[in-house]
Amino acid sequence: MTRNEALQKLREARVGRLATVRPDGTPHVIPFVFALVEDGDELRVYWAVDDKPKKRTDIQRLDNIRANPAVEFVVDGYDEDWRRLWWVRVQGDATIVQDDAERARARSALAARYPRSNAGPRETVIAIHVAGITGWGAS
Amino acid sequence: MTRNEALQKLREARVGRLATVRPDGTPHVIPFVFALVEDGDELRVYWAVDDKPKKRTDIQRLDNIRANPAVEFVVDGYDEDWRRLWWVRVQGDATIVQDDAERARARSALAARYPRSNAGPRETVIAIHVAGITGWGAS
Numbered sequence: 001m002t003r004n005e006a007l008q009k010l011r012e013a014r015v016g017r018l019a020t021v022r023p024d025g026t027p028h029v030i031p032f033v034f035a036l037v038e039d040g041d042e043l044r045v046y047w048a049v050d051d052k053p054k055k056r057t058d059i060q061r062l063d064n065i066r067a068n069p070a071v072e073f074v075v076d077g078y079d080e081d082w083r084r085l086w087w088v089r090v091q092g093d094a095t096i097v098q099d100d101a102e103r104a105r106a107r108s109a110l111a112a113r114y115p116r117s118n119a120g121p122r123e124t125v126i127a128i129h130v131a132g133i134t135g136w137g138a139s
Numbered sequence: 140m141t142r143n144e145a146l147q148k149l150r151e152a153r154v155g156r157l158a159t160v161r162p163d164g165t166p167h168v169i170p171f172v173f174a175l176v177e178d179g180d181e182l183r184v185y186w187a188v189d190d191k192p193k194k195r196t197d198i199q200r201l202d203n204i205r206a207n208p209a210v211e212f213v214v215d216g217y218d219e220d221w222r223r224l225w226w227v228r229v230q231g232d233a234t235i236v237q238d239d240a241e242r243a244r245a246r247s248a249l250a251a252r253y254p255r256s257n258a259g260p261r262e263t264v265i266a267i268h269v270a271g272i273t274g275w276g277a278s
Contacts, residue, residue, distance in 0.1 A: 015217040019158035019166035026209035027158035027166050031217065031226055057275070070165035078154040078170065082255065087170055116221065136196070 001135030006088045009135065010036045010045075013075035013088075018047075020064035020071050020094075028064055030057055032073070033117070034128075035109035043130035045073075045090065046097075046106035048123045062096070062124065069093040071128055086137040092128040102127070140274030145227045148274065149175045149184075152214035152227075157186075159203035159210050159233075167203055169196055171212070172256070173267075174248035182269035184212075184229065185236075185245035187262045201235070201263065208232040210267055225276040231267040241266070 001009075019029040034047045049058045065071065071094045076087035097103050106125045110117055140148075158168040173186045188197045204210065210233045215226035236242050245264045249256055 014219070015215075017156040017168060017213055017215075019168035019211075021160050021164060021166050025160060025164070025207060026230070027160050027168075027211045029156060029158035029166075029168055029211050029213045030228065031213065031215045031224075055275075068164060072158075072166045072168050074156055074168045074170060076154075076156075076170045080153070080255075085170075089169065091165070116219075136194075 001086065001088070001137050003133060003135075006133050006135030007036075007038075009075055009086070009088045010090070010133075016073040016075045016090075018061075018071060018073040020061055021068045022060070022064050023067045028060060030061065033110075033114055034073075035106070035113045037105065037109050043133075045092070045128040045130060046109055046125060047128075048107070048110055048117075048125050050123045062126075065094040065096075065126065069095060073128075083139045086135070088133065088135040090128070090130055091132040091134075092130045094126050094128045097125040097127050140225065140227070140276050142272060142274075145272050145274030146175075146177075148214055148225070148227045149229070149272075155212040155214045155229075157200075157210060157212040159200055160207045161199070161203050162206045167199060169200065172249075172253055173212075174245070174252045176244065176248050182272075184231070184267040184269060185248055185264060186267075187246070187249055187256075187264050189262045201265075204233040204235075204265065208234060212267075222278045225274070227272065227274040229267070229269055230271040230273075231269045233265050233267045236264040236266050 018032045037044045074089045157171045176183045213228045
């Protein structure tokens with residue numbers, strides 16, 4: 001899979017599965033919705049934790065990236081015909097966004113992709129600074 | 140979600156996403172197909188790496204679990220109606236199966252779930268000894 005094909009899969013994907021590492025060294029993985037923001041060659045992926053009482057898994061994930069910012073996520077297509085399998089994996093470092101302008105940009109990108117997300121202004125926004133993308137297709 | 144509901148999701152799922160930790164402490168996540176084997180309260184999850192020339196990602200994953208056996212995987216349902224979202228996460232330790240009888244049992248379980256998998260006798264079989272299951276549903 002070429003880089004352009006992998007990027008197209010990331011633009012189209014509705015859900016990814018994000019892995020972080022807990023402070024005790026064990027992995028943590030959970031589905032997430034995200035928006036890819038492309039600024040020339042610089043790629044960022046944003047997701048948000050809403051401002052309702054946070055779920056334990058959200059808190060765990062934020063604790064994990066504070067202790068170890070390395071994340072990886074995957075988007076993929078499963079098909080009973082295994083010749084159609086594909087995945088795209090993204091590696092990077094995650095940080096909690098503090099800058100107001102960047103938060104606003106991230107919220108717009110998420111709202112454009114997920115019109116019903118109804119994200120609130122106090123939500124926590126996380127940015128993944130993309131360091132690597134790998135794509136694979138069975139055929 | 141009750142434990143029984145979570146188990147049922149694991150029995151029905153066609154694909155999961157498995158996270159491991161690389162020796163450098165960064166996470167690794169990739170789709171995988173698996174079979175759940177239930178022996179009373181003892182649960183094991185099997186997957187196999189076929190004996191064709193192994194992909195770099197397969198080798199990485201085996202290297203990871205040799206250095207750090209802790210794994211977590213997730214099965215989930217994505218829906219544009221977020222009230223229908225759910226996931227089940229499984230934590231455990233992964234080991235490469237050496238025992239011939241256990242390898243045969245794992246191969247049978249995988250072949251029953253994935254009739255076209257055509258797994259060969261020299262494939263590497265990995266067992267996850269399930270230590271924890273958590274399930275969540277939006278509604």
